[in-house]
Amino acid sequence: MEPVVAPVTLLVPQPVGILRLSGDNLPDRIRPLFPALPSSLEHRHIYRASIIDEGNPVDDCLILYFEGPRSYTGEDVIEIHAHGNPHNIRHILSLLQRQGIRFARPGEFSLRAYQNKKISLLKAESLHRMISAPSYSDFQEAHTHYTASGSHPLFTIREDFLNLLALFFTFLDHPDEEEEALSELSPKVLAARIQTLDDSLSNVIKRTTKARRPYNGFSVLIAGHPNSGKSSLFNRILKDNRAIVSPIPGTTRDLLEGRLSFPFGDLVLLDSAGIRPSEDRIEQEGIRRTRQSFSRADCILWVACPDFPILPDPALLSKQEKPVFFLWNKVDLSPPSDPSLFHHLVSAKTRRGLSRLSDRLRCLAEDFYTSASSGSSTLDSDRQLNTLRSLRSAVREARSFLEKGQIDLALGALEVGRQVVDDGVGAVPYSDIYDRVFNLFCLGK
Amino acid sequence: MGLSLRNSWDVLVVGGGHAGIEAAYAAARMGQNTLLVTMHLDLIGQMSCNPSVGGIGKGHIVREIDAMGGAMGELADRSGIQFKMxxxxxxxxxxxxxxxxxxxxxxxxxxxxLDSQPTLFLRQGEIVDLEIINGQITQVILQDGSKLQCRSLVLTTGTFLNGRLHVGLDAVSGGRGGERATSGLSSVLSDKCGLSLGRMKTGTPPRLLGRSIDFGRMLPQPGDDPVPFFSLFAPPDRLFYGGPQKPCFLTSTTDRTREIISANLDRSPLYSGKIHGIGPRYCPSIEDKIVKFPHRSTHHIFVEPEGVDVDEFYPNGISTSLPLDVQEKIVSSIPGLENAIILRPGYAVEYDFVFPDQLDRSLRARPLSNLFLAGQINGTTGYEEAAGQGLVAGINAALLVSGRPPWHPDRQSSYLGVMVDDLVTHSVDEPYRMFTSRAENRLYIRNDNAVDRLTPQALLLGLLPPWKAEAYSQRESFQRTLKAALTNTRKEGKTLLDHLRSPDCSLADMIGDGLPGHFSQAPANWLSSLEQEIKYEGYVRISNDRWNRMEDLPIPPEILELELPGISREVRHRLKKERPARLSDAQSLRGVTPGSIDLLRISILKHHKKIDQ
Structure with missing residues (x-):
């Protein structure tokens, strides 16, 4: 396919900056820039060559070559290691563009790998999860899925589903009044098996929704009245913890997002600068929106201060099963009239009370990750979650047909599920299901 | 011209089994001069295995054959002694x-x-050679030296192709108990026709003398009342002998049966490595059942009558190739059969078959222009599967001769289509038997609506005599009238049609109570097929939608020259070589995965978009 390029390293000053290219006949495409490159490159070899632009040397580089199809994308892949000054890297990128090599779209390398059958969709998703995992244990789980796909919960579910299909095939294709092997099978048994599958589907779905947080990590939302000092608190906590504020904009336009990386996992701090509980909108709508952002976070810090000594509307906090802390900010100006109402008295300006607050958040985050990594495996992506949700609704439809004695329609519903599984996990030939029938039952006269 | 001098035929069918009968009968109905050559004229329509027709999946095929005007349903109705739904x-x-x-x-x-067909003739003889000129079969050569010219040839050799019968460790050449095999034809198919062949096996139980059986110790299995006949156009009003239906009898193997078999496995050709052919898993020998499911203490045996004039019974469930003395011990270990006398020993038969992915959807062998194969030669088992293929092959042999395009039964609307599609797409790795689970669209392709699905096609192909065409249109107009009555009659604020959609409502209850009583005088199937159509309508639409989503697009030839992203080199190579005209054709190519079909579909759609711009 047409050649593309993307920087692998951030555009910040650093010793080495890496550009990765993928496409057909790559060596010929870049040779005009690297006249010193030999006429034929060898797979998995490193070359040292200078970039020459209109006779002038630009930079001294290392070239790594992977010949297609023995590469990540299945096409020729080249990595250019140059000196990591951002201006230099930008210049090299523009030279490559002049050779007709365009910028890769986000995820395009993996897309090509998928299209060229180098990785499956599931592997691509595991890989993405590995890269963005908010904790090491999450990384490890994704890595297990990537390397040993049999351990993936989708595969276990698919196994159970195919076995269920096999039971239906057996039951419908053999007269039960004649096959004594079928005495073990009845609509009741089939219903029980459907229930078991439904349960394990619900389990994985529940576990995954719990583990896959909206902000990809343990999140703490700073809320409160405008001008109560939320943003200064946000910046101060991040700065004191030497956080790298994510260059990616927040998940919603209303929130600013900062990420603290601890050994046990990430803490995502959210500044609800845009949330105004009761302004701009009618009261109801404001509360609904605030409630929504409250429910997506794992912990809430409510900020009050001398100018706005306001506690949140109790309706906002009802049924929020998560820690909520009331903070009194700007304590250096004046203390609250009733200190017992507040968990923490802090000052973003003087840092008073902040280290105690940070310690507390850190402990909460650590607890979250310890309890999340309790062994059972979870899904890698929302797409996988949707696959299982569609499968579950097909399975439930099958059960309701079964209850009405419409067994052929029940199998019809399961066939819809089979389509979902084929699309979402990978197609299974008829013979594979059919083999299960004969491993389970002694059939035929 | 005298018949004895006649040696030139439009369609020549080799084999007088269930495939051969349908092939010859179909070609003859389409007006072709047809000759059926068989090794023994008295054994046309012989049931080599158990004396029964139909079953789940198989009965569906019989109904489809009947809807196409074929033989099997009517033959079974006219010779049936017990019927069951x-x-x-x-x-x-x-x-x-x-x-x-x-x-x-x-x-x-x-x-x-067959004798009643004016353009159909029979000839006893064995084919030993084919004359092929420019990829076309011009004549067949019989063992007696005669040469018969033909414009298209249908081979239905069943278990006779290089057949070998095993009883214990002795093996003899043979196609069926007491009958000769054909030995020369296999090498003609492989060497002259370029077809690749494999080997399969199947088996039968010993047959028993009725008066030596103690039926008192078995459970009688009666037929259904009223009798559910197959035929949709002209079901008989009684059994051929006028009497009541004959029961089958249920008994089962014992611990002793198991001991006898375990002790004698070394004398089984199956377990001593003498048989190499692949057997059907759903029709296992009793040796297989004992070895593979050792924890099961008993296995069912159905003792089935062979007919009304003979005192012979078929113990269905103990198919075996163990030596005769062991067969005797097995039989006597079974309740009710303690003193049973064996009339014919059980045996296993091994035979050659042609891997069916060398055929196209008209069951024509791809290397030749006018050779069609049907039945066990394509790696299937069962009378019904054979007959269904015979019908398809016979129709296409006739179409070829008359210069018309081939007929491909459709997978979404018939079991015939499912079978042909499975065979030519996936080939076989064990004898192929029909199951309803093979049909994704099973909610639509039902036993009750075979006429609605296939008779219109049979009319177009010219397979039906005028009186059947007339019966079809009467049925149509009756159902239209009845449906209108259901739509126009309201009860409790809903139309009767809506009431009928619910699983608890039946059409029979409505006739006389809401609907005029005269509707009940129609043939039962006219009523039941409409009733089921209404009940399944909502679900069928859903499942058809699912398939329609995958529209069968034509493949622009130029697209195969383009770089098709994501499609592997092997698949691209195959597509370039075979140049399929439509996605469905591409799908049938070997090695072309569903994934690459999807990618091809996307490329075609993109290609169209580009052209539009």
Whole structure:
């Protein structure tokens, strides 16, 4: 396919900056820039060559070559290691563009790998999860899925589903009044098996929704009245913890997002600068929106201060099963009239009370990750979650047909599920299901 | 011209089994000069295995053959001694009829039917060679030296192709108990026709003398009342002998049976490595059942009558190739059969078959222009599967001769289509048997609506005599009238049609109560097929939608020259070589995965978009 390029390293000053290219006949495409490159490159070899632009040397580089199809994308892949000054890297990128090599779209390398059958969709998703995992244990789980796909919960579910299909095939294709092997099978048994599958589907779905947080990590939302000092608190906590504020904009336009990386996992701090509980909108709508952002976070810090000594509307906090802390900010100006109402008295300006607050958040985050990594495996992506949700609704439809004695329609519903599984996990030939029938039952006269 | 001098035929069918009968009968109905050559004229329509026709999946095929004007349903009806509707408690889509037949009566009816066709002739003889000129078969050569010219040839050799019979460790050449095999034809197919062949096996149980059986110790299995006949156009009003249906009898193996078999496995050709052919898993020998399921203490045996004039019974469930002395011990270990006398020993038969992915959807062998194959030669088992293919092959042999395009039964609307599609797409790795689970669209392709699905096609192909065409249009107009009545009659604020959609409502209850009583005088199937159509309508639409989503696009030839992203080199190579015209053709190519079909579909759609711009 047409050649593309993307920087692998951030555009910040650093010793080495890496550009990765993928496409057909790559060596010929870049040779005009690297006249010193030999006429034929060898797979998995490193070359040292200078970039020459209109006779002038630009930079001294290392070239790594992977010949297609023995590469990540299945096409020729080249990595250019140059000196990591951002201006230099930008210049090299523009030279490559002049050779007709365009910028890769986000995820395009993996897309090509998928299209060229180098990785499956599931592997691509595991890989993405590995890269963005908010904790090491999450990384490890994704890595297990990537390397040993049999351990993936989708595969276990698919196994159970195919076995269920096999039971239906057996039951419908053999007269039960004649096959004594079928005495073990009845609509009741089939219903029980459907229930078991439904349960394990619900389990994985529940576990995954719990583990896959909206902000990809343990999140703490700073809320409160405008001008109560939320943003200064946000910046101060991040700065004191030497956080790298994510260059990616927040998940919603209303929130600013900062990420603290601890050994046990990430803490995502959210500044609800845009949330105004009761302004701009009618009261109801404001509360609904605030409630929504409250429910997506794992912990809430409510900020009050001398100018706005306001506690949140109790309706906002009802049924929020998560820690909520009331903070009194700007304590250096004046203390609250009733200190017992507040968990923490802090000052973003003087840092008073902040280290105690940070310690507390850190402990909460650590607890979250310890309890999340309790062994059972979870899904890698929302797409996988949707696959299982569609499968579950097909399975439930099958059960309701079964209850009405419409067994052929029940199998019809399961066939819809089979389509979902084929699309979402990978197609299974008829013979594979059919083999299960004969491993389970002694059939035929 | 005298018949003895006649040696030039439009369609020549080799084999007088269930595939051969349908092939010859179809070609003859389409007006072609047809000759059926068989090794023994008295054994046309012989049931080599158990004396029964139909069953789940198989009965569906019989109904489809009947809707196309074919033979099997009518032959079974005219020779049946017991009829049953199976799976009545599991939903209409998986229900099917099974008939026990009188073996000799079936043969007589088959012969009578073929003899009644003015353009169909029979000839006893064995084919030993084919003359092929420019990829076309021009004549077949019989063992007696005669040469018969033909414009298209249908081979239905069943188990006779290089057949070998095993009883214990002794093996003899043979196609069926007491009958000769054909030995030269296999090498003609492989060497001259370039077809690749494999080997399969199947088996039968010993047959028993009725008066030596103690039926008192077994459970009688009666037929259904009223009798569910197969035929949709002209079901008989009684059994051929006028009497009541004959029961089958249920008994089962014992611990002793298991001990006898375990002790003698070294004398089984299956377990001593003498048989190499692949057997059907759903029709296992009793040796297989004991070895593979050692924890099961008993296995069912159905003792089935062979006919009304003979005192012979078929113990279905103990197919075996163990030596005769062991067979005797097995039989005597079974309740009711303690003193049973064996009339014919059981045996296993190994035979050659042609891997069916060398055929196209008209069952034509791709290397030749006018050779069609049907039945066990394509790696299937069962009378019904054979007959269904015979019908397809016979129709296409006739179409070829008359210069018309081939007919491909459609997978979404018939079991015939499912079978042909499975065979030519996936080939076989064990004898192929029909199951309803093979049909993704099973909610639509039901036993009750075969006429609605296939008779219009049979009319176009010219397969139906005028009186059947007339019966079809009467049925159509009756159902239209009845449906209008259902739509126009309201009860409790809803139309009767809406009431009927619910699983608890039945059409029978409405007639006389809301609908005029005269509707009940129509043939039962006219009523039941409409009733099921209404009940399944909503679900069928859903499942058809799912398939329609995958529209069968034509493949622009230039697209195969483009770089097709994501499609592997092997698949691209194959597509370039075979140049399929449509996606469905591409799908049938070997090694072309569903994934690459999807990618191809996307490329075609993109290609169209580009052209539009």
């Amino acid at each position: 199976l799976n009545t408690r599991k939903g209409a889509a998986v229900q099917a009829i099974r008939a026990q037949c009188d073996r000799s009566r079936y043969r007589i009816e088959a012969r009578r039917l």
